[in-house]
Amino acid sequence: MTQPLLSVKGVSRYFGGLRAVDGVSFDVFPGEILGILGPNGAGKTVLFNLISGIYEPSSGEIWFSGERIDGIPPHMIAQKGIGRTFQIVKPFASLTVLQNVLVARGITRYNHLSKVWGPWGSKEEIKKAMEVLEKVGLSDLAERKAGLLPLGNLRRLEIARALVVGHSVLLLDESFSGLRHDEISRLEDLIRSIRKDGLTVILIEHNMRVSMGLCDRIIVLDHGLKIAEGTPVEIQQDKRVIEAYLGGKGAAYAS
Amino acid sequence: MSSYAVTIATLLVIQAIAVCGLNVIVGYAGQISLGHAAFFGIGAYSAAVLTTKLGLSFWTALPLVIGISALIGLLLGLPSLRVREDFLAITTIGINFIVEAVFRYVPFFGGALGIGGIPRVMFFDIRLKGVPFFLLCLGFLVLVLLICWWLTRSWASLACYAIREEEAAASTMGISPVRFKLLAFVIGTAMAGLGGSLYAHYMQFISAGDFSFPVSVGFLSMLVLGGMGTLWGPVVGTLILGILPELFRPLVDYRIFFYTLLLLLMIRFQPGGLLGEESFARKIIKPLLRGFKK
Amino acid sequence: MRLFLEQLLNGIAMGSIYALVTLGLALVYGILRILHVAHAAVYTIGAYAGLLIFNLTGSLLIAFPCAMIVCAIIGVIIERFVYFPLLKYPPFVPLIASIAILLCVEEACRLVAGPYILTFPAKLPFPDISLGGINISSTLLAVYVITALVLLILWYITTKTELGLAMRAASQDMEISGAMGINSHFIVSITFVIGSAVAAVAGILVGIYYNQVYPTMGTVPAYKTLALIVVGGLGSVPGAVIASLLLGMAETLLIGYANIPLPRDALAFIAMIGVLMWRSEGLLGSSR
Numbered sequence: 001m002t003q004p005l006l007s008v009k010g011v012s013r014y015f016g017g018l019r020a021v022d023g024v025s026f027d028v029f030p031g032e033i034l035g036i037l038g039p040n041g042a043g044k045t046v047l048f049n050l051i052s053g054i055y056e057p058s059s060g061e062i063w064f065s066g067e068r069i070d071g072i073p074p075h076m077i078a079q080k081g082i083g084r085t086f087q088i089v090k091p092f093a094s095l096t097v098l099q100n101v102l103v104a105r106g107i108t109r110y111n112h113l114s115k116v117w118g119p120w121g122s123k124e125e126i127k128k129a130m131e132v133l134e135k136v137g138l139s140d141l142a143e144r145k146a147g148l149l150p151l152g153n154l155r156r157l158e159i160a161r162a163l164v165v166g167h168s169v170l171l172l173d174e175s176f177s178g179l180r181h182d183e184i185s186r187l188e189d190l191i192r193s194i195r196k197d198g199l200t201v202i203l204i205e206h207n208m209r210v211s212m213g214l215c216d217r218i219i220v221l222d223h224g225l226k227i228a229e230g231t232p233v234e235i236q237q238d239k240r241v242i243e244a245y246l247g248g249k250g251a252a253y254a255s
Numbered sequence: 256m257s258s259y260a261v262t263i264a265t266l267l268v269i270q271a272i273a274v275c276g277l278n279v280i281v282g283y284a285g286q287i288s289l290g291h292a293a294f295f296g297i298g299a300y301s302a303a304v305l306t307t308k309l310g311l312s313f314w315t316a317l318p319l320v321i322g323i324s325a326l327i328g329l330l331l332g333l334p335s336l337r338v339r340e341d342f343l344a345i346t347t348i349g350i351n352f353i354v355e356a357v358f359r360y361v362p363f364f365g366g367a368l369g370i371g372g373i374p375r376v377m378f379f380d381i382r383l384k385g386v387p388f389f390l391l392c393l394g395f396l397v398l399v400l401l402i403c404w405w406l407t408r409s410w411a412s413l414a415c416y417a418i419r420e421e422e423a424a425a426s427t428m429g430i431s432p433v434r435f436k437l438l439a440f441v442i443g444t445a446m447a448g449l450g451g452s453l454y455a456h457y458m459q460f461i462s463a464g465d466f467s468f469p470v471s472v473g474f475l476s477m478l479v480l481g482g483m484g485t486l487w488g489p490v491v492g493t494l495i496l497g498i499l500p501e502l503f504r505p506l507v508d509y510r511i512f513f514y515t516l517l518l519l520l521m522i523r524f525q526p527g528g529l530l531g532e533e534s535f536a537r538k539i540i541k542p543l544l545r546g547f548k549k
Numbered sequence: 550m551r552l553f554l555e556q557l558l559n560g561i562a563m564g565s566i567y568a569l570v571t572l573g574l575a576l577v578y579g580i581l582r583i584l585h586v587a588h589a590a591v592y593t594i595g596a597y598a599g600l601l602i603f604n605l606t607g608s609l610l611i612a613f614p615c616a617m618i619v620c621a622i623i624g625v626i627i628e629r630f631v632y633f634p635l636l637k638y639p640p641f642v643p644l645i646a647s648i649a650i651l652l653c654v655e656e657a658c659r660l661v662a663g664p665y666i667l668t669f670p671a672k673l674p675f676p677d678i679s680l681g682g683i684n685i686s687s688t689l690l691a692v693y694v695i696t697a698l699v700l701l702i703l704w705y706i707t708t709k710t711e712l713g714l715a716m717r718a719a720s721q722d723m724e725i726s727g728a729m730g731i732n733s734h735f736i737v738s739i740t741f742v743i744g745s746a747v748a749a750v751a752g753i754l755v756g757i758y759y760n761q762v763y764p765t766m767g768t769v770p771a772y773k774t775l776a777l778i779v780v781g782g783l784g785s786v787p788g789a790v791i792a793s794l795l796l797g798m799a800e801t802l803l804i805g806y807a808n809i810p811l812p813r814d815a816l817a818f819i820a821m822i823g824v825l826m827w828r829s830e831g832l833l834g835s836s837r
Binding site for chain 2: 578582584630631634635638639640641642644645646648649650652653656657659660772775776779783814815817818819821822825826
């Protein structure tokens, strides 16, 4: 059996008395697409914030390719090749779309003070950044101020930046929400293609059709606890999931 | 040029250098500082001490002065990293009051009397004053602007912009907020130190009151009115706020009143700065430029 | 020992006056997240208005409410015409505007009333009392009583009335949503009315306490109170009051006794930076 790329081991995070994430464990294997499901407030985004270093776990460990990464600041985790998007989009509003991607491209330099004095606008860098924008379909808007884009485009911009940073693992936080139908299938294709390039993807997704179709495995959170783990088919048949997550609306997810 | 005009022009150029430094901290990295006059003062006092007490020349003291200013900027920047935006504003005000108090009450810095007898700058065998000294300052301003221009194109400033816009997102792109905020503080305070040194050698006499909190407010007003984060904003803002009081001189007693009233109106109606977006200067100039291109 | 107690009593009076000024600042910060430096301008105007009306009518009972009304109006004007349009900009934009208002008002006072120090020859209707050989002058007693009264009324308004509930809700809501409904805008104005009226009381009390009214009397309080709201925990009114009292006592005692070389006015900021390093959310602030 292959070694897991990312291991979450009994991780908890409390806010005051609230257990946002409560003793969650799971492994992610290289090249996998793992879905994280759960109702609102189940702790999915908190889990992402724990993996990407924005929060420190109250207890538990997180391991990434043989290294313990919990408690390390976010910029160091990003340096290891873990990229993420934010559910509440966080564009660098007054910068252009192209500059937003260039910020991410600088990731190889920010840790060495000697390397940060060169110009970011070199032809080579712009070409590379444009390629990424091409992938997510934003190349036409490269010179537009990011703050002026509609939500759908901002989600793509988030993905573009995460793609640059996450050469190993990609954490996508509800990247599909707010997208049109054609945009969704395009993004699905994109995720499949980057997986082919060897990336590992963890995604939080509300859209059942998308997550069932895209993910190799799914884990389900409810009130901070992991209540199920398995293939999409297994999850669809899991009684606890149907009860906790879908409540009385079992019919809705079947469609 | 009359000596009056030269005096005004020299002081304006020196202030513009300090405001450029403030622009790196506030405009590029988005870290509010209301204590910039303290660093201007630290530059001036270290220049004064090094030249009057240790007998160094302006030129040999200059690297030390800049180094001291940058180092103290680094030290005082550290507590600022711990606090939120509003706290930062008040913390920097506090730094200004404390630094001023140290200058005023520690005998080593001349106490309430300040430090006098600071030598003029020598350029080979010429003692610079009047127009030649103005040209020296102008040269330094050009140098500072070149550095700023270079900065705006560098990865370092791209990282600073990212922190300014969205710190959490920036950190998930491998940018250490601490490192780049401190970098901005160091560069900004080093420029303030340079300005302070020139100020000391121009005035030849300095005292704590020259670096009090209202001076910091002046610097920040100049920057905001000129346009934060822009290359020329600091220069434009310094020119406007520096020349206005001179133009208002005929108003005699009403001069400061109208000056502060105008400051209030400008910040109220042009909060983005004269070179910032949605400024009327831009609204007027843009169509003109388009007309030219056609 | 007697000297110590007398110093302490003076310190409490100083602290009470700080508290009255800081209160308004904490209220405004709590609801708008603006550092309202111009509050000190309102306080200066309060002192001048109170003095003017006292000189005209000879009655403090008329002077207090009139000055409070004048200040309330000025507070609302500042809120409506300066802060409200600037809310969408970064916080230092309203801050600079606020500093500009302070400077402008100081100049206006200087032009209208002259640059000299005016005396405030009013006598507050309180007795001089003597407790175990320690004299408490009528002014000192007045400062205590009036401050306590103002705090009590404010405590009642904010905790026991629907208006107070709405004020607290607005400060919560605006923090979360950043949106301003019509209703909450009314609440904001009420906050300015209350804060500014209290500032008028503080202005008159300071005028009588030191027997001095002058154009730049607001400069030092303007910035010192900023430090105080930080020490108290930004937006926490009880915290601001406690911090004010502590500072008033510390300043008076340290200057009177320890003879520290640093000037009194830097003390607030040294305390502030110390507190920030120890508890980055202030004495009574909530960590968010």
